[in-house]
Amino acid sequence: MQAGFSLSLAFESSTCKHHLWQLFMHSFLYNRKVRDTLIQLIFFAVICFGITYLALNAATNMRDAGLTSGFDFLFQRAGYDISYSLIHYDPKTSTHLMAWAAGMVNTIAFAVVAILLTTVMALCLAVMRLSQNFLLSKVSLCLVEYVRNVPILVHISVWYTLSLMLPSVRQAFNFGDVSFLSNRGLSIPSVEWNYGLLASLVFAALWTVLCFFVKKRVSTTGRRIISVLLMTIVLAVLASLVFTPVISFTAPKLVGFNFKHGWTLPPEFIMLIIAVSTYSAAHGSEVIRGSILAISKGQMEAGLALGVRPNIVMNKVIIPQALHSIIPPMTSIYINVLKAAALGSVVGFMDIMGTMGGSSLNITGQAIECIVIVMVSYGILNLILAAIMGRFNKAMQLKGR
Structure with missing residues (x-):
């Protein structure tokens, strides 16, 4: 009997443990937070396993091929040689790291100029499309529809082909003996960088930072921030005159079969900017036009009824309200402009892709390392651009009560 009693207790104990285990598993698996955390951990483990497998497989293949891994090749x-570089680069002494830096600077320079040109062209096309003038509206419509429906690589090829048809250096287009356009590129005057000019630029930058810090206080007084920025420019000019009486420019001069002095922008750089800016502006103009049309027409009619000129109503009433819907999609367009610099290698423009992802990769054979550097470089630039535009979008948001 005692043995039967012990067996009964053991059975009840195991049954109780089984129920407790079921209750624990039920509460554990049906807990949303626990379940989500478990799914994320499993997903993270699968990703880590996949990356580890690919890395080991790549290392094995490289070892079998007699290749070494690492970033020592930098x-x-x-x-x-790099056809155009804004920083000093000598193919005889410079390293692959310096080649990457040259490509990085070229990419940034291209992105800055192309983004500014895209913004101006997109705004002009949008205003033309919204114009009551039949000719302007239809011309803008035809340009936008044609440019948007042709691949960007075709635009780049067409513009580069046109650059090859430009006249030679001796028959270059002359713009007032100051700038010259030929098949060698665009030659423009260069600025003599001296201590006075550098001091004025530093002074202007510091004053601009100060203006942003006091923006809230200035807004409470009713003064416009544009007046403070204009004062910054005036003070920068005065500082330049104090430090250096004259800012000197050196115009390009034809010597032999080429231009000397000044700055010469290669045709690859110019045509890539024109092609990418034109293509991106066609998309951006529709963003701006749609955002403006989203604003109630009654506001424009009310402004006109009060006797206010249409351009003032557009600049002071319509566009400020449309900015909050313009900036986010334009940010995406700007990022695409920056990434389009990689297409410059098709026409010989040496950006990050042309230097590190092209010549350096072919010379060293470090394909994985070079592509990783290119991806990280473009990723960092895009994140910085997105952060800047996000900050600008936040500053331009309409403030409610």
Whole structure:
């Protein structure tokens, strides 16, 4: 009997443990937070396993092919020429790291100029499309519809082909003996960088930072921030005159078969900017036009009824309200403009893709490392651009009570 009693207690104990385990698993698996955390951990483990497998497989293949891995090649001599570089680069002495830096600077310079040109062209096309003038509206419509429906690579190829048809240096287009356009590129005057000009730029930058810090206080007084920025420009000019009486420019001059002095922008750089800016402006103009049309027409009619000129109503009433819907999609367009710099390698423009993802990759054979550097470089630039536009979008949001 005692044995039967012990067996009964053991059975009840196991049954109780089984019920407790079921209750625990039920509460554990049906807990949303626990379930979501478990799914994320499993997903993270699968991703880590996949990356580890690919890395080990790549290392094995590289070892079998006699290739070494690592980033030591960055400090080896590059040995190839870069047609256009804003920083000092010598193929005989510069390393692959310096070649990457040259490509990085070229990419940033292209992005800044192309984004500014895209913004101006998009705004002009949008205003033309909204114009009551039949000719302007239809011309804008035809341009936008044609440019948007042709691949960007075709635009780049067409513009580069046109650059090859430009006259030679001796028959270059002359713009007032100051700038010249030829098949060698656009030659423009260069600015002599001296201590006075540098001091004025630093002074202007510091004053601009100060203006942003006091923006809220200035807004409470009713003064416009544009007046403070204009004062910044005036003070910068005065500082430049104090430090250096004259800011000197050096115009390009034809010597032999080429221009000397000044700055010469290669045709690859110019045509890439024109092609990408034109293509992006066609998309941006529709963003701006749609955002303006989303604003009630009654506001324009009310402004006109009060005797206010249409351009003032547009600048002071309509566009400020449309900015909050213009900036986010334009940010996406700007990011696409920056990424389009990689297409410059098709026409010989040496950006990050042309230097690190092209010549350096072919010379060193470090394909994985070079592509990783290119991806990280573009990723960082795009994140910085997105952060800047996000900050600008936040500043331009309409403030409610």
